[in-house]
Amino acid sequence: MAKRPSATASKTVAVRASKPSTARRPVRAPKVSVVVPCYNEQETLPAFADRMTAACRAVAGASYEIIFVNDGSRDRTWNIIETLSRGDPRIVRVNLARNHGHQLAVTAGMSIVRGDWILIIDADLQDPPEMLADMMKLGADGFEVIYARRRARADETHFKVATAKLFYRLLGSISEVNIPQDVGDFRLISRRIADRLNAMPEQDRFIRGMVAWLGGRQTEILYDRDPRYAGETKYTLSKMIRLALAGLTGFSTAPLNLAIILAFVGIAMGFAIVVYILIGYFFGQATRGWSSLALITVFFGVGQFFCIAIMGAYLGRTYMQVKGRPLYLIDEIVTAEPRKPRNG
Structure with missing residues (x-):
C-alpha cells in the first residue's frame, strides 16, 4: 500500500x-x-x-x-x-x-x-x-x-x-x-x-x-x-x-466597469431630473402624472440590482477562494x- x-x-x-x-x-x-x-x-x-x-x-x-x-x-x-x-x-x-x-x-x-x-x-x-x-x-x-x-x-x-x-x-x-x-x-x-x-x-x-x-x-x-x-x-x-x-x-473586469458606467449614467440622469424640476418650479409648471416617476423608479431599481448582482459574482469568487478547500x-x-x- x-x-x-x-x-x-x-x-x-x-x-x-x-x-x-x-x-x-x-x-x-x-x-x-x-x-x-x-x-x-x-x-x-x-x-x-x-x-x-x-x-x-x-x-x-x-x-x-x-x-x-x-x-x-x-x-x-x-x-x-x-x-x-x-x-x-x-x-x-x-x-x-x-x-x-x-x-x-x-x-x-x-x-x-x-x-x-x-x-x-x-x-x-x-x-x-x-x-x-x-x-x-x-x-x-x-x-x-x-x-x-x-x-x-x-x-x-x-x-x-x-x-x-x-x-x-x-x-x-x-x-x-x-x-x-x-x-x-x-x-x-x-x-x-x-x-x-x-x-x-x-x-x-x-x-x-x-x-x-x-x-x-x-x-x-x-x-x-x-x-x-x-x-x-x-x-x-x-x-x-x-x-x-x-x-x-x-x-x-469589464462587468465591474459596467457597474461604474451605470452608476455615472444614474448620476447624470438624477442631475437632469433635478434641473427639470427646478425649471418647472421657476416657470410655474407643475409636473403631472405618475408614469415618468414610475419609469425612473424602475430604472434605478433595476440598475441597483444589476450592480449588486455583478458585485455578488465577484464576492462569490472571493468567498470560494478564501475558504481554501x-x-x-x-x-x-x-x-x-x-x-x-x-x-x-
Whole structure:
C-alpha cells in the first residue's frame, strides 16, 4: 500500500503490471499522457479506449499513459474503467469522491500526469483521438500548446451553436486575455505548460482561459467535430451558464466597469431630473402624472440590482477562494506504480 498522497486523497492503490518483468524496470516518464474526464460514459468508453490506445501507440509506441477520471458517474463507467485498466497497465484510473464537474475532473487528472506531452480530451468521441498525431507534429515544431478549433459541429442544436458563438464573441471582446474562439478543452500541452497550470490555485476554473493566460507558443489545428458516439451530452444549460460565468468573471473586469458606467449614467440622469424640476418650479409648471416617476423608479431599481448582482459574482469568487478547500477529493488512484498528486 503506497503512502497517502495528500489530504485531498483518501487512498492510493498500487497494482502490479500484467508483466512482472516490465514492472521491475526503472520507471521512465511516458512521452504522452492523456487526461480523460468521464461522467456517465458507459456507452462510449470501450470504443474510445480502443481508438485512443491506437492513436497513442501510433505516435509514442509503448511510452504513453491514459488517465481516466471518473467524475462521480452514476452508471457503470467506473466498472468499465476498472476492466480496461486490468487489461492494460498503461491505463490509470482515478475515482473522484463525488461529481465535481468537468473542469475539476480535468484538474484532478492533470495533477498526476507524468508525460512530456499531455492531451486533454473527452470520452464522447466528438473529438477524434486520431488528431494526436497531427498535434504532436506541431509540438515537434516548437509549439507548447496546440488547441483544436471547431470548424463545424455535427448534430448540435442551433441554439447551442448560436449561444456558443455569442459567448465566445462576448468573452473575446471584454477579456483581458486573448482566448481563442470556438475552442474547447481539447488540446495538447507541453510539460512546462502543464506544470504552470497545476500551480494555479483558483477554485472557479476555466481551463481554456487559464491555458491562454499562461502564454508560450500556441497554435491551432482545425477540425470538424463529430456527433456523440452514444448517449446524451452531459453539459446541460445550467452547466454551460456556470462555465460561461467562470470565464467572464475570471478573465475580465469589464462587468465591474459596467457597474461604474451605470452608476455615472444614474448620476447624470438624477442631475437632469433635478434641473427639470427646478425649471418647472421657476416657470410655474407643475409636473403631472405618475408614469415618468414610475419609469425612473424602475430604472434605478433595476440598475441597483444589476450592480449588486455583478458585485455578488465577484464576492462569490472571493468567498470560494478564501475558504481554501481542496479543489477535488480523490478516493482512489490505481496504477502500475505509486504516484503523488501535485496539488488538490
